[in-house]
Amino acid sequence: MKFNIGRDQLLKLLNYCQGVIEKRSTLPILSNVLIEAKDSFLKITATDLDLIFTSFIEDVKVDIPGGTTISASVIYDIVRSLSPSSKINFHLINENKLQLESEKSKFNLLCLNPSDFPLVEENFNDNEFTIDSKALLKLLNKSKFSISNDETRHYLSGVFLHQTEQNNNYFLTAAATDSHRMSISKTKLNSKINFEPIILPKKTIYQLITLLEDQESIVKICNIKSKIKFEFNNCLLISKLIDGKFPNYIQVIPKNNEKKLEINLSNFLNSVGKVASVSTDKKEGVKFQLSKDALKLSVNNPNSGDGTDTLEVKFDHELNISFNSKYLTDVASQINGDKIIFYLNETGSPALIRDPVDTDSQFIVMPMKA
Numbered sequence: 001m002k003f004n005i006g007r008d009q010l011l012k013l014l015n016y017c018q019g020v021i022e023k024r025s026t027l028p029i030l031s032n033v034l035i036e037a038k039d040s041f042l043k044i045t046a047t048d049l050d051l052i053f054t055s056f057i058e059d060v061k062v063d064i065p066g067g068t069t070i071s072a073s074v075i076y077d078i079v080r081s082l083s084p085s086s087k088i089n090f091h092l093i094n095e096n097k098l099q100l101e102s103e104k105s106k107f108n109l110l111c112l113n114p115s116d117f118p119l120v121e122e123n124f125n126d127n128e129f130t131i132d133s134k135a136l137l138k139l140l141n142k143s144k145f146s147i148s149n150d151e152t153r154h155y156l157s158g159v160f161l162h163q164t165e166q167n168n169n170y171f172l173t174a175a176a177t178d179s180h181r182m183s184i185s186k187t188k189l190n191s192k193i194n195f196e197p198i199i200l201p202k203k204t205i206y207q208l209i210t211l212l213e214d215q216e217s218i219v220k221i222c223n224i225k226s227k228i229k230f231e232f233n234n235c236l237l238i239s240k241l242i243d244g245k246f247p248n249y250i251q252v253i254p255k256n257n258e259k260k261l262e263i264n265l266s267n268f269l270n271s272v273g274k275v276a277s278v279s280t281d282k283k284e285g286v287k288f289q290l291s292k293d294a295l296k297l298s299v300n301n302p303n304s305g306d307g308t309d310t311l312e313v314k315f316d317h318e319l320n321i322s323f324n325s326k327y328l329t330d331v332a333s334q335i336n337g338d339k340i341i342f343y344l345n346e347t348g349s350p351a352l353i354r355d356p357v358d359t360d361s362q363f364i365v366m367p368m369k370a
């Protein structure tokens with residue numbers, strides 16, 4: 001194998017691979033990336049057995065086709081250290097040694113046989129649908145922070161992707177919850193799709209977000225019983241799914257929250273940050289003391305002290321209620337407009353939070369005990 005490629009193109013793909021590779025794998029081959037050069041294409045693959053990422057680079061000068069596997073971290077660090085916009089010559093000297101040359105630098109790297117790289121042919125059916133990459137990115141970003149870290153309830157350790165219908169319109173909907181908060185977001189589909197509900201693992205979600213942040217394209221999605229495939233531009237991501245039944249989240253959405261609280265988003269984030277800084281515990285409870293058009297925020301920590309701040313708001317009731325400060329800032333970070341709207345009921349009832357400029361997303365946060 002012998003080819004020449006631009007440093008910047010290669011670095012971008014190797015960076016994506018770092019999110020897939022397991023740093024402490026018991027199988028040495030899983031710490032490697034598979035590199036294959038053929039017909040002016042370079043193909044790079046990384047896997048942890050649950051997630052497979054493959055990407056292609058076109059218009060590569062391939063003198064001798066072939067393939068090998070090389071340490072993902074080593075080649076990434078080397079390529080990153082080279083001069084921007086430089087060219088790199090790759091030459092597979094023998095099955096155990098890959099040589100890299102760029103400008104005045106030369107490296108001889110140990111390889112593992114590509115035939116040992118664990119790749120499985122996936123037989124996906126034709127039930128494919130497409131979605132705009134930015135729409136999919138929005139769904140994942142709006143829901144990711146509510147994913148549970150409780151390994152005993154594995155069915156909450158991902159985002160529930162499913163099709164919903166409303167007024168003869170069809171939506172791809174994402175929901176996530178850790179039992180203390182919940183995020184729901186949807187995007188309209190052009191038509192009804194053939195798509196079974198799935199639970200997408202957390203690692204896959206974050207890898208997909210990293211990929212989609214650099215893309216403006218159409219994403220092809222296809223799933224079989226235990227796996228899902230995302231395909232866009234020259235990237236392919238195949239992931240195992242979480243086996244389990246996601247709870248009926250619809251019944252948790254508050255239906256009688258008629259006390260509307262409207263707050264300037266920037267002022268709210270600033271105020272929560274100020275009072276929460278009293279405590280080193282970023283999950284400290286922030287108490288809302290609400291009266292007509294006024295919100296007093298307070299934190300009282302027995303080990304460090306207390307703090308208060310008062311905001312002008314739109315509110316026509318009286319209510320005292322407390323929330324986890326991190327849950328509030330997580331939701332607020334996903335608000336697109338300049339206002340955040342809370343729909344409240346009683347002190348012990350969950351809050352429904354909405355973004356006035358994004359009617360397709362909603363968030364539920366459970367109160368803390370005072």
